[in-house]
Amino acid sequence: MTEHKAASIADKVEKKRAFRQGLRNGLPIGLGYFAVAFSLGIAAKDAHLTAFQGFIASLFTYASAGEYAVFTLIAAQATYMEVVLVSLISNARYMLMSCALSQRLRPGAPFRERLLFGTFITDELFGINIARPGYLEPRYAIGAILTSIPLWALGTSMGIIMGNLLPASLVSALSVALYGMFLAIIVPPARQDKIIAWAVVISFGLSLLLSELLPGLSSGNRIIILTVAISAAAAAFFPVKEQAENNAA
Numbered sequence: 001m002t003e004h005k006a007a008s009i010a011d012k013v014e015k016k017r018a019f020r021q022g023l024r025n026g027l028p029i030g031l032g033y034f035a036v037a038f039s040l041g042i043a044a045k046d047a048h049l050t051a052f053q054g055f056i057a058s059l060f061t062y063a064s065a066g067e068y069a070v071f072t073l074i075a076a077q078a079t080y081m082e083v084v085l086v087s088l089i090s091n092a093r094y095m096l097m098s099c100a101l102s103q104r105l106r107p108g109a110p111f112r113e114r115l116l117f118g119t120f121i122t123d124e125l126f127g128i129n130i131a132r133p134g135y136l137e138p139r140y141a142i143g144a145i146l147t148s149i150p151l152w153a154l155g156t157s158m159g160i161i162m163g164n165l166l167p168a169s170l171v172s173a174l175s176v177a178l179y180g181m182f183l184a185i186i187v188p189p190a191r192q193d194k195i196i197a198w199a200v201v202i203s204f205g206l207s208l209l210l211s212e213l214l215p216g217l218s219s220g221n222r223i224i225i226l227t228v229a230i231s232a233a234a235a236a237f238f239p240v241k242e243q244a245e246n247n248a249a
Contacts, residue, residue: 022143041159
């Protein structure tokens with residue numbers, strides 16, 4: 001009985017320590033989220049969202065590219081189906097991350113733990129969780145979520161507020177930060193992989209071509225068509241497995 005009690009106390013202490021670690025490791029992620037989300041707030045302001053609406057949108061959407069696409073489609077008065085499809089395509093990588101995290105859950109993990117790790121997935125939260133040894137600790141994930149996700153939502157809300165207060169010229173200048181964010185996303189992998197670089201160039205060219213040839217095609221449908229077509233072609237002609245085998249040889 002004494003040994004069981006000691007083990008229970010040790011388990012509680014370990015869980016508290018994991019929670020504090022999560023709070024600490026999630027804070028710098030949250031600060032980075034705040035800066036990026038502030039720029040997203042400018043896009044949300046252009047879509048005529050209120051600060052509260054932007055806060056709620058970011059509180060339940062944890063992807064910069066996906067959320068920016070949604071705000072852009074809202075501003076363009078896209079249909080619900082276009083918004084859903086673009087969100088699904090742009091955030092498809094999180095399905096793979098969910099599968100990877102599911103392999104690290106302890107056997108017999110309850111549904112609430114699976115729901116936690118399946119819902120709150122971002123590139124950064126995935127990275128710090130998957131890097132921990134052993135089974136995933138929910139308290140660590142909760143700590144990281146509590147110090148990162150609210151800052152993401154607050155950044156979007158503050159971006160909308162400041163976008164409404166600042167002069168139009170300054171808001172236009174801040175909007176450039178979004179393009180810088182996307183350059184930061186596509187340039188590093190494009191420099192490392194020629195196939196990605198060519199896919200980026202081709203996507204720009206085809207997007208311009210479609211806008212000229214089919215002016216009636218909405219931007220949402222154009223994004224959906226090009227994303228599916230180009231990614232499918234790249235996967236079919238240049239699969240990652242095949243590249244890895246050639247590099248190993």
